[in-house]
Amino acid sequence: MxxxxxxxxxxxxxxxxxxxxxxxxxxxxxxxxxxxxxxxxxxxxxxxxxxxMPGVDAPQAEPIGPVIYWRHPDGLPEWSSSLRQTADGRVFLPVLASEDLSLGPAPEPSTEMAMVETGERTILYYRNPMGLPDTSPVPKQDSMGMDYIAVYDGEDNDDGSVTVSPGKLQRSGVRTAEAVLAPLAATWRAPGIVELDERRISVISLRADAFIETVANVTTGSMIREGAPLVTLYSPEIAAALAQFLTDVRSDGRLGEGARQRLENLGVPGEVIDRIATEGQTTVSIPIMAPRSGVVLERMAVEGMMSEAGETLFRIADTSTVWVIAEVPEAALMEIVVGAEVRVSFRGLTDGPIPGRIDTIYPEVDMMTRTC
CATH class of the missing domain: 1.10.287 (Helix Hairpins)
Structure with missing residues (x-):
């Protein structure tokens, strides 16, 4: 040509x-x-x-699949997601999944399509087209006129469960345990700080003006035992009371009781008073002993200084029992009670948690953190 x-x-x-x-x-x-x-x-x-002319007709397969949308019966560019009619009362035509035109590459035939064509699958029920938790044993439409979608045997695996990968489970620290019949107990974890028990702190001070002669070889942070000497001092007022006590003991034992009481009121140790009464000799230097075992929190005594009555020389705290001030969530207040057992773990200790008990619950809640 x-x-x-x-x-x-x-x-x-x-x-x-x-x-x-x-x-x-x-x-x-x-x-x-x-x-x-x-x-x-x-x-x-x-x-x-x-x-x-050479024939170009090909056998047309029957359309299959659910209704995707509805089209105008005259082929006009009008579509609808639900069943509707034209202005002159004619019904829109349904377009099934196999009739839907796609401009992209043809998808591979799915297992579902193959099973539908062979007629091997069984419809279990019909589900809501919008994904709502509503099913029906028979075909129906929702309130907007949309057909429910058939769910076939083998597709019913959407049970609402959430699957987490093993890697995420390991990073999250998820632990599993065998289900057993046991009392249900709630465990609350709360951060806390260690503080001294205010009831186990002692202050060493004098009840009369005195001069400090010697001070024990201790400093802040030193451990000390109960009864260990802390300072020796000379006090004119205490020395005069000791002399009067010795005179009363020598002259009449009954008069010595009043003098002894005066010495005790001035803070003279009982063993010092007994030794003077036994030996019959007074002393100038009076030792002051530690009232309890513990750690020295504060040392104010210095050799040669003059200490007025009431002035603090030492502060000692017994650390055998301490407080842990924990910030417990407000939601846990209904479950914790005074006397309940607790376990305290410290980052610096590897011996495991230390047992304890709840001693006090403060009657206040922090407005910012909502903890108590």
Whole structure:
């Protein structure tokens, strides 16, 4: 065929395809009918017999799958997600999944489609098209007119469970245990700080003016035992009371009771008073002993200083029992009571948690952290 003839044939084919497409859009003609009409038009234009033209019709498979949307019966560009009618009362036509036009690459046939075609699957129930937790044993529509979607045997694996990968489980520290019948107990974890028990702190001070002669070899942080000497001092007032006590003991034992009481009121240790009464000799230097075992929190005594009555020389705390001030959430107040057992863990200790008991619950809640 000459070049002019080929060009003329191409123009005729393009014109025929345009005319056929326009006619199909207006009258809703199927793809198979379009192919037949195109073949006849080409035969007329080219002067050939339509029957001699090569056939292009292919067997059309029955549409399958759920309803995707609804289209205008006349092929107009109008679609709907639910069943509706045209202005003149005609019903929109359903478009099934196999009829939906896709401009991308054809998807691979799924197992579901193959099973539907062979008729091997069984419909279990119908689910809500919007994903709501509503099912039906028979076909139905929702309030918007959308058809419920069939759920086939083998698809019913959406039980609402959440699956977490083993890696995330390990990073999150998730632990599993065998289910057993046991009392239900709640465990609360709370941060805390260690503080001294205020009831186990002692202050060493004098009840009369005195001069400090010697101070024990201790400093802040030193451990000390109960009864260990802390300082020796000289007090004119205490020395006068000791002399009066010794005189009363020598003259009349009954008078010595009053003098002894005065010495005790001045803070003279009882063993010092007994030794003077036994030996019959007074002393100038009076020792002051530690009232309890513990750690020295504060040392204010210095050799040679004069201490006035009431002035603090030492502060000692017994650390055998301490407080742990824990910030417990407000929601736990209904479950914790005074006397309940607790376990305290310290980062610096590797011996395991230390047992304890709840001693006090403060009657206040922090407004910012909502803890008590």
């Amino acid at each position: 000459r070049a002019f003839g080929k060009l003329t044939a191409a123009v005729l084919v393009a014109g025929t395809a345009g005319w056929v497409g326009l006619t199909a859009g207006e009258k809703g003609i199927t793809v198979a009918s379009l192919m037949g009409m195109a073949r006849m038009q080409l035969a007329v234009l080219m002067g050939n017999d339509a029957a001699a």
